[in-house]
Amino acid sequence: MEGAKRRVGRKRRYAVMLKRAAQLIFYRRHREPGVKGWELRRRLGSDYPKVLQLLDEYLGSLGLTVKTVFEGDGSPPENPTINQLDKARFYVTLRDELRAGDMKLVGWRIDDLAGLAVSLAYIISKGGKAPRKDLEGLLREKLPGWRVEMNLNRYLRLGYLIEDENEQFYLGWRARAEVDPKKLVDLLMEHEA
């Protein structure tokens, strides 16, 4: 009897935490969307990784997933420590790939999306950084100059790219959260023109 009560109590506690975790992760409260691990720990307690796992399972049925982006540019750790999780940022992203027909649903013109693909793939191929001049030259081959300028500003504003004072482009926080660089490069290389 006692055991059953405890189980119900624990279940209810996790249900409340799940709801709170969903609110924290979905609603944008800072400049960037998502939530940092230490924020989750403060609001949900030290077993927040378990809550995130439950949330991920729940979101799976809706075609969504909890994406973890660890600090630094290296490959993500296989068994992250609590310290690495605290410093990581968690987002909700689509779980499955989009189809060509979904392009309009996500509010992007085909030119802009292709420009983004070229920008990210080019920077990845150059080892993570590329000069603005070179990228502009590549984009201008297929897009008018005014659109190249406008698109690059848009990618910068949205966090797909970052630029330093030497006019070098790098992958931004959003590219790291949303794009699988290995898959992008593999798909490009496998594609027969």
Add this chain to the structure above:
Amino acid sequence: MSGKAHRRRLARQELTRIIEFLRSVENKGLNPFLVDVEDLITVIRECFPRLKNPDELSLDAEALNRVASIIKMQSEWVKRRASSLYRDPFLIEEKLRSLPIRELAEIFLKAWRPIIELEQITIGSLRNAMRYWSSLAPLSERWREEALLSREAGVLSREDLLRQGLLRDEAFLSEIERLWGELKEAADGDGRVDYWDFIGAESYGETVRRAYLTSFLITYGYAALEIHPLEERIFLRPNESPTSKAEAQPYSFPIPVSYERWREWRERRGG
């Protein structure tokens, strides 16, 4: 021009040329193994004895620094080549040039998982916003410039000095000491108390007043601040007696006491 001066000028030109060359390799992301590091080090070493003034020595340091960056690039280049992500950049560039826009976009869709986020207003936040709006003074009042009054020279009374903050009021000091006593009582087993739990009061006005007085507690050495940036928490630790910080470097630490933060604190403690 003497032979020595000529050699100095040549050394300067040589170093500038090396710096420019290495900078362009770095910025253009060229293969760092195109640079013969040993050869450059030999040239820099030969130039060094000819350099005299600080500007020339800075050039030497800059050249060495650039060489170090190239060595770092070489190490990263090897690491990248060895990683599973590595594909020949020229082949990728060729693909990017040859593929039509539609196909590029379709490929990207397969590797792209956009973030889902919500931006939604709630009844609660609307209510707060309305309350804020009604208490907000018009711009004409907020931006009103203080007019300067010209006055004849006169004698300032003690009350004037108190009002202008040039003299400390005894009542103010006793208020600080009363707050210090309160802080000592509020401190937990660790001898500290959460900053917001201490300054927080039933009304926002009282909270601001307590925050103001607390800042003096810290400035006058009655208490110390403990800042935990990772957890975004601040604690107050009362001192047994006011301590002088004459030898320590003073610094400012601004703590915003906003209305929203106060409401959040009140809700958290069930107020």
